[in-house]
Amino acid sequence: MTYSTARNILRRIPGQPASDGAGVRLRRSLGSRPALRLDPFLMLDEFSSSNPDDYVAGFPEHPHRGFETVTYMLEGRMQHRDHMRNTGDLGPGGVQWMTAGRGVIHSEMPQQHEGRMRGFQLWINLPAAEKMQPASYRDIPAAEIPEITPAEGVRLRLIAGRLDLSGETLSGAVNGDGARSTDPLYLDLRLEPGAQLALPVPPGHHAFVYPFEGEASIAGRPLPARDATVLSDGDHVVIDAGEAGAAMLLLAGKPIGEGVVQYGPFVMNTREEIEQALEDYRRGVLTA
Structure with a gap:
């Protein structure tokens, strides 16, 4: 594939210690x-x-409105329950994709009392x-997520979106048809020591990488571990792994370009809409 403009490092969003749910300790970069x-x-x-003191209390029942949540597990087990009577058992390599839309009330609770719990939660806005959909x-489940080797020493899991590689279009487990207006691309990349990957990223999409293991660089500039590194625009990115190899998330999405007003678990466009969400929740009609 022929590329024209490489994406480079634009800025860094440092990860910060945080706590959410009933006291789950985590590291928050974006947001x-x-x-x-x-x-x-x-x-x-x-x-x-x-x-277990860092995660066992989990995320008891709580509401959302106006966006999507994506939980990706690397290690451990979590159970999702919601007002629609869905139950999801999320294990290593699995993903839960929830569109809160008008409203959802759900819980995410660990299914273990010892061992390592490791993963990510991403929030994606809705226009x-x-x-109010x-x-x-x-x-x-992990087995439904396509896994490919796009270059020597590179393993890629295509959670969401589409990739054009070597003349072939590959679709992810979610949104492979581009139906979502934000057209998200969500990748888990694993690079062996010294490996290099040139990867297409849709021009005009906002994109960032989140390295969580090892060392890597873009255009000779190191990627800070466990920070979100925002990329400039372009049609591809070239990533080089260091001596220890690297593991990272790469995310890209079409910007919405609308105002954002957030109050805890509600994300709307105006303060009045937030007040309405709060009133709907108090009256028990958030999900009606």
């Missing part, structure tokens, strides 16, 4: 402050601990025209 978002992405949390949920 640690309202100014630290990347349209259409609202938040990225990494949770990683072998201490105003889609914020009916809620939906999909549980995606």
Whole structure:
């Protein structure tokens, strides 16, 4: 494939220690402050601990409106339950993709009392025209996520989106048909020591990488570990792994370009819509 413009490092969003749910300890990069978002992405949390005190309380029942949540597990087990009577058992390599839309009330609770719990939760915004759509949920086992070797020493899991590689179009487990207006691309990349990967990224999409193991660089500039590194525009990115190899997430999405007003688990376009969400929740009609 012939590329024209390489994406480079634009800025860094440092990961910060945080706590959510009933006291789950995590590291938040995107969304640690309202100014630290990347349209259409609202938040990225990494949770990683072998201490059950850091995760066992989980995320008891709580509401959402106006966006999508994507939970990706690397280690451990989590169970999802929601008001639609969905139950999802999320294990290593699995994904849950939930569109809160008009409203959802759900819980995410660990299914272990010891061992390591490790994974990520991503929040993706919805445009105003889609914020009040009916809620939906999909549980995606690890075996349903395509895994390919696009270059020597590189392993790629295509969670969402489409990739054009060597003249072949590959579709991810979610959104492979481009139906979602934000057209998200979600990749888990694993590079062996010294490996290099040139990867297409849709021009005009906002994109960032989140390295969580090893060392890597883009255009000779190192990628800070466990920070979100925002990329400039372009049609591809070239990633070089260091001596220890590297593991990272790469995410890209079509920007919405609308105002964002967030109050906890509600993300809307105006303050009045937030007040309505709060009132709907108090009256028990958030999901009606």
